[in-house]
Amino acid sequence: MPVNTHAGEPRRPPFDAEAARRLREALGMTPAHVAYGIGAAYGIRVAPATVASWELGETSPTEAELTALAGALWCAPGELITAPGTLREYRLAAGLAADELALRIGMDQAAYDALEAGGVWRGNDRQAAALSEVLDLPLPALVRFTGQEAKLTEMLTSAASTRWQGYVRPVGKVVPLPKEQIQDVLEELHREYHDTMAASLNWGEGGSAEESRRAGRAFLDGIVERFWERTGLSG
Incomplete structure (x- = not known):
């Protein structure tokens, strides 16, 4: 299982297409309504056909698109992710930006960015405990992410x-x-x-x-x- 997201094109989050469709229908919205909400609130232009394609599992949203989609559907980003695997995916599921997470665990922004990009853990025990608490990490994931x-x-x-x-x-x-x-x-x-x-x-x-x-x-x-x-x- 991957530890972090490595250099190159970012790996798209493990998107839960069924959850997205179910949440949209529960709100009485159409793909067009969702696309409009994403554009109006986040300035990200997507076509209704793109939203439909996400729900069919044909394509999946980027990190920014998933965050915007969660906003349009009035849910947490984690509700649209199937099973986080990388540190970045756990952060995304928690609805946190990288700089916000770095601040909350008391880690330098550059050090955290390097970790998420595939670097090695250089934090201390206090920061590891904070990372576990903020992201609600399972113990196996914490051991993996902290290089143990x-x-x-x-x-x-x-x-x-x-x-x-x-x-x-x-x-x-x-x-x-x-x-x-x-x-x-x-x-x-x-x-x-x-x-x-x-x-x-x-x-x-x-x-x-x-x-x-x-x-x-x-x-x-x-x-x-x-x-x-x-x-x-x-x-």
Whole structure:
């Protein structure tokens, strides 16, 4: 899953065409009314056919168009987004401009812009907590956006393949979950990893050490996703 929106043409937000149609109809508006509202309030000229095309899922609005559309439909931008994936999309869903978000989390505007454009997180714990609160981020997204996923992957890999007990506290520093829950998940991942390795050695007569290693690598390749699934926080 992408962390940020990288350089080049901005990726259009994941638009919920059905929600847009439903909201428009609930207001008793036609695509022409919506197009007029977008132009009158935001100065963005779109044709009624364009609005209809958005609702059919044939095309999707840009960030500016989506914000204007939300205004015309009297809803929050987040109501027109299916599932935010990047930091920019979470910000857009919250209805915040980049400079406003930077101010609210106490981060320099240029530093935030660089982060959203694909840069690395250079903020502190206080700013990370503020980012989580302002954007209402799921824990997996917060870990990803603040550059902690690689560290978490390394620790989970070691916990599954060696002694998991030594990684309960370090994982807890990255993922603020109850200690008992982290213990249970790490123990489960450790058991599943070793069961996977052992099972591949017993695949009929063709089982081999190399097949066991391949099975183990495949398990570890998805270790972060497995961790979030077992915590009930699939990211």
